[in-house]
Amino acid sequence: MFKIIIQNFHLEKVFWILKTKLKYMILIGLICGVISGSVGFIIRKETYKAQISMYVYSSPDYITDNGINLSSADIISASTLLNSYMQILMSDSFLKSVLEEAELDPMLYDEEVLRDEISSASVGGTAVFKVYVVDTNPYNAMLIANTIGKLAPQKIISIVKSGGIEILDEATLPTQPYQSTRLLIFIAIGVFAGGFLALMFFIIQGFLDTRYRRLYEVQDMFNIPIIGVVPEIEDRNEADEPDVILRQDSPFVLKEAYNDLRANLLFLGKGEKCPVYAITGADYDEGKTTTSINIAKAFAMMGKKTLLIDADLRNGNIANALNIQADSGLSECLAGLKELNINKDVIENLDVLTTGVYPPNPTELLIRDNWKELVNEAKSLYEVIIIDTPSIGVVSDGLEVVNVATSFVVVIREQATRFEREELIIRKLEAVDADVCGFVYNGISVNSEDYNHRDYVNGGDYGKRSNAGVQHRKIFKKKSGSTDKSNTAKE
Missing domain, CATH: 3.30.70.1130 (EIF_2_alpha)
Structure with a gap:
């Protein structure tokens, strides 16, 4: 516990705890003051x-x-x-x-x-x-x-x-x-003691909460760069695709986030003609699948011939996210049951290889030679390959992709991914000599001090001179009966 507190200690977090928990501390202090005053009234002398x-x-x-x-x-x-x-x-x-x-x-x-x-x-x-x-x-x-x-x-x-x-x-x-027990003194002692104990409780609780909350917490733990920051999107439109999936008419901030990420990946390709980027994470529901889809779409939109492979043979969801109906996929191909079936109907320059039927032996399929041959052959046909892998913190299948991947991109989700889980998967990747080119910090609040486009979204000078803020705010407009608050598609 003490290790976690020390690792998580930062003055900014103390002030954040005070700011966010102040009303609860005041409430607890008042309740303790009432209790203390009642006790003083009963035992007054x-x-x-x-x-x-x-x-x-x-x-x-x-x-x-x-x-x-x-x-x-x-x-x-x-x-x-x-x-x-x-x-x-x-x-x-x-x-x-x-x-x-x-x-x-x-x-x-x-x-x-x-x-x-x-x-x-x-x-x-x-x-x-x-x-x-x-x-x-x-x-x-x-x-x-x-x-x-x-x-x-x-x-x-x-x-x-x-x-x-x-x-x-x-x-x-x-x-x-001549003198009597002063209820005001009892009340003041109760308020102060209750507020102080509440403060200590919330501070300890805050430091034991290891979920990522700010960019500096990632930067303090690892020497790995943050190559992309994706904003939180609260609601979905009435269209078939969720608004978190990148499209030509997506809001400015969503397109800009993946444009930045794409630009960084272009410089991290190690000079390969067709770099292969494996997208992974520590746990489910961090936005790994959505990130894989949007990176692939971002490359395709700039004219690069791109292949998106769903290598999560346990919980792959790309077919559902892109509404692809496929008779077979990666698992059938690797098992030698069917021929390779690549879908070419998503958008121009983007081909997709879905998981197919979930096999009983996903790890064995990903270490076979025909998996390496498949990727090597694809590298001669495409300019970029994006592989959506299983969450390494949950299963080890994602590590098997190291034999074909140029680099790994690790997705972190604000207020979801925990320090110790992220440290675990980085150690696993380092143990197999994988190259981790960077983190994608997903689901950042548009009001966060770390969000570069906060001014656009929240009516700053740029937002007033452009339609960027308007475009983004359409995403946040509440619709009657809407209950979906997720900022990423489920994996």
Whole structure:
């Protein structure tokens, strides 16, 4: 798992996950906030605060002598006793006296509980200090505070042996909570925690999703060039052929995609008079068959005599895609049952050899000498040969084509082909010393940053000055009752 995450890690993908999953993270955060707020409401706890005020004298005689005027020196002297008095109030012996005097429930209160509930603070520049008691029971808060006020003067003087204390204000029954569990804090914690956990989940899920999403993911993994980028086509016209099959009246972007691919293949033919290109892929439904047909048509449209061979003897679909009715095909020819039957009625300059009946032994047929002889003989009659092979990630039949192919073209489909599957077939091809001339990146979104003709399709300057965008948008027009969303023909 960690290997996949590291291999799949890219900052752009992190931002893409954030962008695409943001609404779900917000929703999960809000749900967690509601749950957290509900829990906070159930377990909420309110506390009440009672307080008493005391005045400290530097001499016990000052408490009963109303005729004495205190000097600033007396106040300073009294202030020095405050720390000692406060320490005594928190001592176990004093707190035990408070528990006994107040007759508090020993199951609920002890010295440690009281020490947590009691606090004190001096009033700056004076000899006054206040004692605070915080308790969940308002009556107990008042009772404890007044008990402290009752016991403190005598207890403190008996211990310190100097100074004196006078109670200024007794505690009253608190009617409003001093502090309560804040639901907003619980809600905020829930929202943050839920959103963060959702973010981590989606990031891990995103990095474990090894489907190709951008061109750079292919380029980062392999030193093999991308020789063609084919856009996603959503709907089909009412014509007999699907719109993904190349025709003279196909939209600009579809024709341009295969023109680019054809131009690249012309330079990758190794100087052969009749190069043989084997089209393969990792799995089914990547558009391998459609790519084979359209490459062959692209060469035929430029005037090159082209032969398209359906060598997928397990799942070949070219005959159905091109509406070819053939009595026999490649399998019968290789098995020696019938003569070679090539269809010449598709378009000008394009001949097609279909699979024929699916044989029980396709691998054995493709390693026979008459297969090599068939292709070698065809090379003397044609300028380009395109072979549609089985998906190498599914069966090994496609590898047998290495004995006749000039180069392999590997089809990758966006949001379908996985890293590990593509790596597997490239290793298989390298193991048999096959030449992989390039990838065809199929089904790219017309809104993708990697799509060169995005400006044409989406109303950019070029699209406004030409009919390219209009032509393509016709393909995307939704038709009532249409359910086919595939951008390639089924293999």
